[in-house]
Amino acid sequence: MPIDKFTVLESSYVPLPIENVDTDQIIPARFLKATSREGFGENLFRDWRFDADGSENKDFVLNNPKYSGQILVAGKNFGSGSSREHAAWAVHDYGFKVVVSSFFADIFRNNALNNGVLPVVVSPEFLSKVFAAVEADNSQKLLVDLEKQSISLNGEKEEFEINPYKKNCLLNGFDDIDYLLDKKENIEEFEQE
Amino acid sequence: MEPKTLFDKVWDAHVVEKIDGGPSVLYIDKHLIHEVTSPQAFAGLEARGLKVFRPEKTIATPDHNIPTVNQHLKIEDDLSRNQVETLTTNCEKNDITLYGLNHPKNGIVHVVGPELGHTQPGMTMVCGDSHTSTHGAFGAVAFGIGTSEVEMVLATQCILQPKPKKMRITVDGELQKGVTAKDLTLYVIAQLGTGGATGYFVEYAGSAVSNLTMEGRMTVCNMSIEMGARGGMIAPDETTFEYVKGREFAPKGEAWDKAIAKWKELKTDEGAVFDKEYTYKAEDIEPMLTYGTNPGMGTGITGNIPTAEEVEASELPTFKKSLDYMGFELGDKLLGKKVDYVFVGSCTNGRIEDLRMLASLVKGKKKADSVTAWIVPGSKQVERQAQEEGLVEVLEEAGFELRQPGCSACLA
Numbered sequence: 001m002p003i004d005k006f007t008v009l010e011s012s013y014v015p016l017p018i019e020n021v022d023t024d025q026i027i028p029a030r031f032l033k034a035t036s037r038e039g040f041g042e043n044l045f046r047d048w049r050f051d052a053d054g055s056e057n058k059d060f061v062l063n064n065p066k067y068s069g070q071i072l073v074a075g076k077n078f079g080s081g082s083s084r085e086h087a088a089w090a091v092h093d094y095g096f097k098v099v100v101s102s103f104f105a106d107i108f109r110n111n112a113l114n115n116g117v118l119p120v121v122v123s124p125e126f127l128s129k130v131f132a133a134v135e136a137d138n139s140q141k142l143l144v145d146l147e148k149q150s151i152s153l154n155g156e157k158e159e160f161e162i163n164p165y166k167k168n169c170l171l172n173g174f175d176d177i178d179y180l181l182d183k184k185e186n187i188e189e190f191e192q193e
Numbered sequence: 194m195e196p197k198t199l200f201d202k203v204w205d206a207h208v209v210e211k212i213d214g215g216p217s218v219l220y221i222d223k224h225l226i227h228e229v230t231s232p233q234a235f236a237g238l239e240a241r242g243l244k245v246f247r248p249e250k251t252i253a254t255p256d257h258n259i260p261t262v263n264q265h266l267k268i269e270d271d272l273s274r275n276q277v278e279t280l281t282t283n284c285e286k287n288d289i290t291l292y293g294l295n296h297p298k299n300g301i302v303h304v305v306g307p308e309l310g311h312t313q314p315g316m317t318m319v320c321g322d323s324h325t326s327t328h329g330a331f332g333a334v335a336f337g338i339g340t341s342e343v344e345m346v347l348a349t350q351c352i353l354q355p356k357p358k359k360m361r362i363t364v365d366g367e368l369q370k371g372v373t374a375k376d377l378t379l380y381v382i383a384q385l386g387t388g389g390a391t392g393y394f395v396e397y398a399g400s401a402v403s404n405l406t407m408e409g410r411m412t413v414c415n416m417s418i419e420m421g422a423r424g425g426m427i428a429p430d431e432t433t434f435e436y437v438k439g440r441e442f443a444p445k446g447e448a449w450d451k452a453i454a455k456w457k458e459l460k461t462d463e464g465a466v467f468d469k470e471y472t473y474k475a476e477d478i479e480p481m482l483t484y485g486t487n488p489g490m491g492t493g494i495t496g497n498i499p500t501a502e503e504v505e506a507s508e509l510p511t512f513k514k515s516l517d518y519m520g521f522e523l524g525d526k527l528l529g530k531k532v533d534y535v536f537v538g539s540c541t542n543g544r545i546e547d548l549r550m551l552a553s554l555v556k557g558k559k560k561a562d563s564v565t566a567w568i569v570p571g572s573k574q575v576e577r578q579a580q581e582e583g584l585v586e587v588l589e590e591a592g593f594e595l596r597q598p599g600c601s602a603c604l605a
């Protein structure tokens with residue numbers, strides 16, 4: 001599927017100040033038997049959101065009505081562990097368009113980009129400020145501008161890195177497959193050689 | 194001409210285009226698929242209104258989520274059955290060769306590929322399973338991919354990939370008695386750590402490596418992943434050609450002679466440069482034991498678990514947690530520990546050679562009652578061979594339970 005176009009997003013955000021959140025916490029292994037990409041949002045952070053008996057864990061941030069928005073802000077080293085792409089699907093399916101952290105595991109970052117979720121790497125200092133700000137005021141917003149590669153909190157701005165190719169894909173709402181399909185002729189020519 | 198590494202030769206020959214400031218478009222010669230990481234890729238393809246671009250370069254076999262008993266019966270678990278059935282439908286719709294459950298050629302994807310001669314030197318190969326690196330044993334560039342990438346390959350027979358860095362690991366000398374390919378690879382992993390080769394593609398070289406059988410080489414390349422590498426490979430030689438020759442999908446006649454001439458070029462040129470090099474002595478390697486929860490936690494069979502002083506302070510808490518899980522203490526000796534389970538199987542140890550070695554060790558003996566011992570052959574062909582060679586009898590007499598082919602305990 002072509003992915004969602006991303007240009008600018010201003011949104012309130014959900015803080016998850018935990019470090020080393022691995023893909024098994026994002027989407028536990030027992031949910032990998034599905035055959036479609038949809039519906040994983042339901043089980044995003046399953047074992048934190050729900051107790052063993054299936055009842056909601058009121059203390060977990062996604063169950064707290066105070067916090068909402070299309071941006072997830074997480075502690076450092078988000079998405080480590082098993083390479084399952086389901087983790088990126090779950091984050092996307094839940095409705096997040098941006099994940100902010102001071103460090104992402106490589107494969108998760110790639111998977112996120114492939115599925116139209118923008119991973120934004122910020123400095124540890126900026127990250128602390130973002131956490132502090134939402135604690136003080138839960139309607140606090142973040143402004144993410146992909147073209148300018150910048151993220152701002154109350155006018156305080158930081159720039160982030162993104163591979164120029166991936167940036168172009170997100171801005172135009174096409175993914176790697178669209179890019180490759182566009183190259184079919186070159187590929188067929190290559191096969192002749 | 195500038196000297197090139199084996200990896201460069203194969204990679205460069207498959208680059209359709211290099212994107213400025215981005216990855217390369219890499220052409221894939223063989224795409225292996227299974228039931229767990231392919232359904233969403235097929236669904237994506239369908240949503241775009243596309244069919245598989247080069248079905249003749251795709252091979253399918255269900256292996257990850259299948260039961261290893263009673264395979265002739267309906268799969269009990271609804272979700273697993275649905276995955277297997279979805280794979281069948283997708284293959285039928287797209288004219289893809291499928292070695293389905295109970296098919297005489299079914300088995301673990303990385304066992305089936307080489308066994309049937311699909312795997313050949315100089316190829317690029319991918320599969321939605323990290324241990325695809327196995328096929329590097331033939332001098333192929335082979336690596337695991339995610340589901341979006343599976344969809345890419347189905348749609349265009351290409352993948353977008355940044356070129357990894359290059360590492361060479363040389364092991365010279367002769368392996369001691371009782372030291373196998375698995376010990377060699379566990380030794381290297383224990384030296385480098387589980388992240389030691391992250392971002393690299395590894396070439397294994399040296400006399401200890403070239404003296405290995407193909408099965409041994411596959412084990413070594415398979416486990417490259419355990420030190421973080423993207424893949425591992427070994428230059429093809431007479432051992433390789435001997436193994437491939439005559440297999441069902443290997444080139445025949447004139448095509449074979451041509452192929453051999455090409456394959457002989459596949460080695461690292463004198464003077465080619467690697468980003469990193471390590472050299473080890475085969476004589477230093479003992480049979481290895483791992484004592485923890487990751488393959489980097491290993492030591493020679495006469496060794497000890499490190500003491501608190503020997504572990505890096507920052508790692509100590511996780512290290513201890515892992516030992517707690519195992520029921521071990523810092524500094525413990527490993528020889529003499531009780532054995533609870535024996536599992537011989539998976540794409541590293543489910544080949545006929547492994548079963549032969551095991552049978553030669555346990556022949557005429559009996560396992561202790563307290564030990565649970567499972568053998569899971571890597572493929573239907575291995576299962577048949579084990580029967581024909583009388584290995585099954587030997588193993589069953591020794592008290593081992595023989596199961597049916599599949600990934601089994603590796604995934605579950």
Ligand code: SF4
Nearest residue numbers: 322324539540600603
């Ligand atoms: S045996 Fe394990 S590593 Fe090998 S293909 Fe199956 S799940 Fe992957």
